[in-house]
Amino acid sequence: MMKENSKLVSNLSFSLKRSENLIITGQNGIGKTSFIRVCNGIWKKNGGNIKLPAKTMFLPQLPLLTNGSIKAQVAYPMDHEKISDQAIKGR
Numbered sequence: 001m002m003k004e005n006s007k008l009v010s011n012l013s014f015s016l017k018r019s020e021n022l023i024i025t026g027q028n029g030i031g032k033t034s035f036i037r038v039c040n041g042i043w044k045k046n047g048g049n050i051k052l053p054a055k056t057m058f059l060p061q062l063p064l065l066t067n068g069s070i071k072a073q074v075a076y077p078m079d080h081e082k083i084s085d086q087a088i089k090g091r
Helices: 032-040 070-075 085-089
Strands: none
Touching: 070 085
16 A cells, blocks of 8 residues: 555656557556546646646546536536536437
């Protein structure tokens, strides 16, 4: 199990082209979910740069509800104020 405040990686750099996929594997407790939380902006990063396409979506192991309305939950990770109610309803 990782210790709190321990460094997960150093000098990591990678890029993916459109339609390429990335799989992250490792033992339980190694920090895979922590890495995704930082990439997704759920956890604050301590340094470095993370650049993601606007329509990047992460699917967590457990459901994650953000603060806000039901519309905000359904629209996540997009800005719910920029989406019409009809689009949310699928019409």
